[in-house]
Amino acid sequence: MNFRTSGQLLLTAMIVLLTPATLPAQPDTEGIHERSSFSISNDYSNMKISKFSVIYLSEDHMLYNLMNRAVYDSPVYDFNINPTGASIAVVNKNAKNIVIVSNREKNVILATIKGDKKTDPFDEKGRNGTPSVTAMTYSSDAREILAANDFGEIITYSTDGYWTASVIEAGKIYDHIAVSPNGYYIAAAHGSEMDIWDVDAADIKRIVRFAGKVNHVTFSPDSREIAVSCDTSGLQIVNAIDHHRTEVTKGIQNVRQASFHPDGKYIAYAKADSIIVYNLINHRRAFSAGSIRIKGEPLDIPMSDIMALNFHSNNSTTTLSHNTGDKVVFWDMSSLPPLYRSKLSEEVDKLMSDWIRQMDGESLEEYRVRVTDDNAARQKAMLLDQAATAIATQVIALEDPFISEEYDMENHTIDIKFEQLDAIKLEVPEEEFQEVREGDLSYENPIYTLDDMDEFQLVYLEVVNRTTDKTYIFDERDYIIEDIEFEDDDIDFIPVAMLQTVNMEMEMLQQQTQEIMEEKKQENVITDKTAITIDTEIESDFDSDGNKIYNYNLGYQYDVSEGFSYQEDFGPGKFIVTESNAAMTMLEAIRTALAGDMKKYVDQAKSIEITITGSADAIPVGRILYDGSCGEYVETPYYAKDELSSMTVTDETDIRNNEQLAFIRAASVKVWLENNVEELRANSAKCVYNYRTEVSDVRGGEFRRIIVNIKFRDAIK
Missing domain, CATH: 3.30.1330.60 (OmpA-like domain)
Known part of the structure; x- marks a missing residue:
């Protein structure tokens, strides 16, 4: 596709690129439903969920899977599920070694990571000992296991042979750790503090303090944010780069755990008796279940003792799974609207890569005049709006709107409200007001933009009264493409x-x-x-x-x-x-x-x-x-x-x-x-x-x- 392609052809191309099967409508909760649930037959004290793998620790310290089959029957202190689901990293009762056990066969030990005997830095007499593991996690790509111990170390082990890849002398004993998907940062918490570590520099970037005990830490898929679940401070999001803090839960305490949606637009968090899915872009609840009240009314979904939850996607299906009482529930969250800004960027980048190439028959001088930073920024801005329109027309139906019975005398407008959009104010002469209300209307050539809340806004529409053959224009486009320059903050563009x-x-x-x-x-x-x-x-x-x-x-x-x-x-x-x-x-x-x-x-x-x-x-x-x-x-x-x-x-x-x-x-x-x-x-x-x-x-x-x-x-x- 090249620079001279018409806007209509560009729009057609993007409708082909952006398949409607993956694009749910704007309302958040439409289509969310419980897909399945599984009963847990043993009393348990701990549970971990990773994608479709569920492992729980019974009261007698044995590990069981979702089918209630024992996978490891030696006493267990702590454990983590390999993100591939194939194995489990287990810390036994003495916490000195990490044992890798199969998640496919009972009591099959695949490897053992033995702790080394060394000088205990916290022992006043400098005696030797073997450190005990206090916190453990896998990297998101399953290539590494990170373990914090009571000698104040964070040790990274490669899962390819289980050798020691690195050691950070932290000088602190951590209760919870997480590593960012890109491998840049480690979030390590002890008590009411969380340290953000720069992995390559082996140095603390920031110490973040909270009002109460930290229960859980986890990174967003893009590695930029850390979700911190706390007793007193509820759920807070800490930016891993500039360390800015955002309070998600105002007035809600005792958050046990959180999990980011795979595209990072939402976060799910759990209290003991409820789960909440929160939209991080528009700062609104997208879904709640349990004892949480919505508009003052309790939901009739009793829940208890929630200790694990996990957001994950498989093909086009997004699932939120969590425990409650004696079962594990799997919610189908596929109807949650995706992160549209990411989809727009991906598709526009594809089209821009074509635009940047020298066209057949285009001289080098013509190419240099056409392809400049400012022209590229303008082209991208135009494509972004066209891509937004291509997506929005698939998920938003312009039909059966509410047309106001009142006429705005001051602005000479009438309000028209479509189900999935904010009301628009359409300019109509006063003498034609009743004609519009009673006419046979069609809604043509809409143009949408994507706002800061990742929601589509109608900025242009032609309203045709087929009864009178009159057309009324709604036009709220607030910029001119020719005015956009490369330095504009809104246009993320590669030189x-x-x-x-x-x-x-x-x-x-x-x-x-x-x-x-x-x-x-x-x-x-x-x-x-x-x-x-x-x-x-x-x-x-x-x-x-x-x-x-x-x-x-x-x-x-x-x-x-x-x-x-x-x-x-x-x-x-x-x-x-x-x-x-x-x-x-x-x-x-x-x-x-x-x-x-x-x-x-x-x-x-x-x-x-x-x-x-x-x-x-x-x-x-x-x-x-x-x-x-x-x-x-x-x-x-x-x-x-x-x-x-x-x-x-x-x-x-x-x-x-x-x-x-x-x-x-x-x-x-x-x-x-x-x-x-x-x-x-x-x-x-x-x-x-x-x-x-x-x-x-x-x-x-x-x-x-x-x-x-x-x-x-x-x-x-």
């Missing part, structure tokens, strides 16, 4: 020079890759049935001090035409990357790029995240022998599409399903990159590899491709 650089580099990489492909064709390695696609992108982000940084994203993907995969890609059941000529051609292009013009990003990046997607088709696997040549994997975190899960493949298990086959294809690529790309090997300390799988429900070699995405974090200086 044009950066975007132009990315586009030029993508063209260079495409040419470079085409040359490699031509060589491979001459060698009869591949044919023109193999195509390699390259994507480059700059995304804005922030560092631990809140300063804006820019990440450089580089993506490679190949596709082989249907019917040619046997010759050029993986055959059925094959997984070693050298067995795919198409994959090897793509990897050669990646190696050439990282050794060439992309090397500066390798060197400058603070970290390099490499996400490898392996795929498989629907041909049944049966059993494929695996010799461990691509590594041994036991409950290794990976993403099945976008859902965090865990994978086990060893030389003992072999490969027994398509998900394992797709995973091992990705693992084979990782091994090749580590061994054959010098730039990655030389910078291995800052490389993080992620596995992702896609399994088709259709048979065909075209579904066995490999995708490699590389994120150079903070790489543009």
